[in-house]
Amino acid sequence: MLMLGLYTRPVTRRITIISSRTLLFPRSFSTRTVLQKNKAVSIAFQCRSRRSQSTIVNPNDNKKAGPSSFVGKDSKSPTFTKEELENAQIERLKGLGPLISRLPTNVIPYAELMRLEKPVGTWLLYIPCTWSILIAAMQTTATLSHTLWMLSLFGIGALVMRGAGCTINDLFDRNLDDKVIRSVQRPIASGRVTPAQGSLFLAGQTLVGMGILAQLPAQCWWLGLASLPIVFTYPLFKRFTYYPQIALSSCFTWGALLGFPAMGNMDWYTMIPLYMGSFLWCMVYDTIYAHQDKKFDVKAGIKSTALAWGKNTKKISYALVTSQFSLLTLAALNSGVMLGPGFIGGLSIFAYRVFTMVKNVDLDSPADCWKAFTGNINSGLYFSYALFLIIY
Numbered sequence: 001m002l003m004l005g006l007y008t009r010p011v012t013r014r015i016t017i018i019s020s021r022t023l024l025f026p027r028s029f030s031t032r033t034v035l036q037k038n039k040a041v042s043i044a045f046q047c048r049s050r051r052s053q054s055t056i057v058n059p060n061d062n063k064k065a066g067p068s069s070f071v072g073k074d075s076k077s078p079t080f081t082k083e084e085l086e087n088a089q090i091e092r093l094k095g096l097g098p099l100i101s102r103l104p105t106n107v108i109p110y111a112e113l114m115r116l117e118k119p120v121g122t123w124l125l126y127i128p129c130t131w132s133i134l135i136a137a138m139q140t141t142a143t144l145s146h147t148l149w150m151l152s153l154f155g156i157g158a159l160v161m162r163g164a165g166c167t168i169n170d171l172f173d174r175n176l177d178d179k180v181i182r183s184v185q186r187p188i189a190s191g192r193v194t195p196a197q198g199s200l201f202l203a204g205q206t207l208v209g210m211g212i213l214a215q216l217p218a219q220c221w222w223l224g225l226a227s228l229p230i231v232f233t234y235p236l237f238k239r240f241t242y243y244p245q246i247a248l249s250s251c252f253t254w255g256a257l258l259g260f261p262a263m264g265n266m267d268w269y270t271m272i273p274l275y276m277g278s279f280l281w282c283m284v285y286d287t288i289y290a291h292q293d294k295k296f297d298v299k300a301g302i303k304s305t306a307l308a309w310g311k312n313t314k315k316i317s318y319a320l321v322t323s324q325f326s327l328l329t330l331a332a333l334n335s336g337v338m339l340g341p342g343f344i345g346g347l348s349i350f351a352y353r354v355f356t357m358v359k360n361v362d363l364d365s366p367a368d369c370w371k372a373f374t375g376n377i378n379s380g381l382y383f384s385y386a387l388f389l390i391i392y
Contacts, residue, residue, distance in 0.1 A: 084181050088185050089185060095117050096112075096117050109187040112187050113166060113201065114166055114205075115163065120373070120377060122158050123377045123380075124282070124377065124380070125161075127377070127381060127384060128278040129151075129155075130259075130387070130388075131256060131384060132258065132259025132260050133147065133154065133259035134388055135259075135260075135337075135387065136267070138335070138337045138387075138390070139337055140264055140265050144392055146263075147391075150262050153216070154255060154262070160205055161209045164205035164231075165251075167198055167205060169235045170188045170189070171188060171198050171199065173189075176300055179299065179300035179302075181296060182292060182296075183293075216258075217264060219261035220258055223258055224258060227251050227254045231251045233247070234250075234251060238303050239302075239303070242305060243303075243308065244303065244304060245290070246283070249280075249286065250279065252282050253275060253282050257274075267334075270331050274328065277328040280320045280327070284317045284320050284321055285373055285376045287306055288306075288357075288358075288361055288363070290307075291306040291364075291366075291369045292366040313363055314359075321354050340390065342390040346382060346386020350379055353378070353379040353382070354376070357375055360372070
């Protein structure tokens with residue numbers, strides 16, 4: 001499961017933001033100099049009331065903001081307006097949700113570092129794991145209790161190691177995140193967590209992941225460890241290739257392989273097409289995800305398939321999705337135990353939802369791209385439910 005390494009309402013909190021003068025510092029100033037010379041203002045934020053969020057806004061400052069206050073002197077960050085930065089702060093606070101907002105103030109940045117407030121990535125990491133576990137369970141006639149135990153272990157692993165993947169990403173991208181408005185408030189980019197603290201936190205996450213891996217059969221160990229090179233380097237790919245989604249998809253769908261040895265069955269003829277089908281699914285939904293930031297990515301020099309494919313994204317996605325479901329069908333045929341009415345029904349619902357997503361998504365609307373991206377959770381889970389009902 002090491003592969004799984006791998007992308008606020010009820011309470012009142014004290015929130016610290018940077019004053020408007022900080023947002024207008026000259027490029028020659030370093031981040032530390034700015035923070036020392038500009039006093040931060042502390043405000044009370046009542047998460048239950050939207051009206052209280054307006055206290056974040058400085059009504060006396062209607063000027064255009066300079067580079068983000070988190071950017072060092074050598075950074076070539078796009079210029080954000082004061083309103084954009086304030087809205088990013090508001091959205092971050094709103095997005096914490098009722099559970100994360102109740103955590104101690106000094107713990108919240110680490111929860112954000114793991115993206116606990118955005119569990120969509122954990123689910124998308126976990127879903128291919130469920131497919132491999134359930135297909136292998138049918139092949140080995142595993143008991144319900146054993147299958148549920150493995151599903152639980154992989155679920156915990158997905159949560160912990162997806163968080164580790166996000167920490168790795170934020171450490172590598174701390175000088176890029178402040179160039180994209182959606183990521184400017186991330187803990188390391190914003191200075192709420194230092195790189196040293198983030199690295200120490202990553203070490204702790206990795207140890208927990210190792211502990212989970214130790215609960216699995218020995219065959220899982222070498223297969224899990226084989227994913228580590230990609231897990232720890234995939235954030236670098238966006239700097240030199242327009243296809244970083246290949247690296248991300250390679251490690252993000254590793255669970256489609258790992259579930260088989262976890263259940264005691266190394267069936268490569270089923271594992272490979274299942275993994276490749278999962279890989280193509282990830283390529284499609286992560287490209288849609290990347291369309292959210294494309295206008296900022298161009299300015300920041302960040303590469304992605306969203307920019308490489310451009311207006312051809314939907315045509316290419318249709319081809320990938322067609323191949324995806326062909327490969328999932330092949331995996332079912334090779335397993336020797338699938339392809340009944342339940343499987344066909346579950347796969348048909350899955351296919352319908354993914355094709356409809358590609359057809360309807362507005363790639364020029366960040367909000368619509370996010371909605372389409374998150375919709376993949378239910379799409380994948382319908383297939384998982386079908387597999388579970390076939391077996392049990």
